[in-house]
Amino acid sequence: MKTFPPERVVCLTEETVETLYLLGEEDRIAGVSGYAVRPKRVRKEKPRVSAFTSADIPKILALDPDLVLTFSDLQADIAADLLREGITVMGYNQRNVAGILAMIRHVGATVGQGQKAEKLAAQYETRIARIANRTTGKPRPKVYFEEWDEPMITGIGWVSELIEIAGGQEAFPDLAGKDKARDRVVTSEQVIAAAPDVIIASWCGKKVRPEKVSARPGWDTIPAVRDGRIFEIKSPLILQPGPAALTDGLDAILEALS
Structure with a gap:
């Protein structure tokens, strides 16, 4: 990673894009997945550089990212290609609710918004608990x-x-x-x-x-x-x-x- 917090982040899946927008850190996003649709304005604001299991590596490199965020084994080959080009890559693999909350907290900490991410995750936890209790x-x-x-x-x-x-x-x-x-x-x-x-x-x-x-x-x-x-x-x-x-x-x- 060339700078910390990273100033130019490429997100190859939807969920990290939405998380950064919710944290008010959308200006750090240099490129997104073609599947990114939340919030709606992301489709107009950010260049698309990947599908899900494929990516335009030269296009990503041209964005000069400090960090690329990937998801799961399905993007492992993309991550490997970027690592060989000297790009810092973070691969998430959340598969349950606890993992989603951990991802939100980790993304927040990575961009210097740990407290804000903690507050956001805690709000989700409170809401989930309230709904679960209501159905007990x-x-x-x-x-x-x-x-x-x-x-x-x-x-x-x-x-x-x-x-x-x-x-x-x-x-x-x-x-x-x-x-x-x-x-x-x-x-x-x-x-x-x-x-x-x-x-x-x-x-x-x-x-x-x-x-x-x-x-x-x-x-x-x-x-x-x-x-x-x-x-x-x-x-x-x-x-x-x-x-x-x-x-x-x-x-x-x-x-x-x-």
């Missing part, structure tokens, strides 16, 4: 969260946690803790057997078609299908492990369960 002792509908449709992939750790916080019961708790999507593939027969009361889908950039979900063979026996309780949550709200999931994403789950 109430009936918990079983929820199947579908992250992708072909193959069917059930929700990752933080999504499962937020479902429980919102008062639901995760349909596949044994799979929620598995980081890799391939380890969370479920069959139609498994979902039918789980008999979820609510189905929530977020197909990562592809529009959810409830009528196609309900038309799957044998799914007419599922309570969620029978009762018309199939909901979509837009992927930027729930599939990015950052502030969006803890706020608008959680609110969308609460609405689906109401």
Whole structure:
């Protein structure tokens, strides 16, 4: 890192972008992922330099970053390429609510806003606890969260946690803790057997078609299908492990369960 706090930061995923904006440190952002949509003005204010599993390395280098923020093993090759070019890289790997909060605190500390980040994370913790307490002792509908449709992939750790916080019961708790999507593939027969009361889908950039979900063979026996309780949550709200999931994403789950 050439300077501390870093003056020019490139964020290759959405959640670190939103965190820096919330901390009032958006002027440090030199480039973003093409998937960055929060806040809305980021699309007009910051150059896009990457997709999710690919990046324009020359374009990133031309921005002369002090620090590049990446996420997960899926961006490991990008991180390695940048490290070989002498760029400082920080790779996050948050997969649960505690990890999201830790990421917020760490990003804040990295840009010299540790106290502000601590306050923001504490606000989220208080709100989450309040919502969880509000649902204690109430009936918990079983929820199947579908992250992708072909193959069917059930929700990752933080999504499962937020479902429980919102008062639901995760349909596949044994799979929620598995980081890799391939380890969370479920069959139609498994979902039918789980008999979820609510189905929530977020197909990562592809529009959810409830009528196609309900038309799957044998799914007419599922309570969620029978009762018309199939909901979509837009992927930027729930599939990015950052502030969006803890706020608008959680609110969308609460609405689906109401």
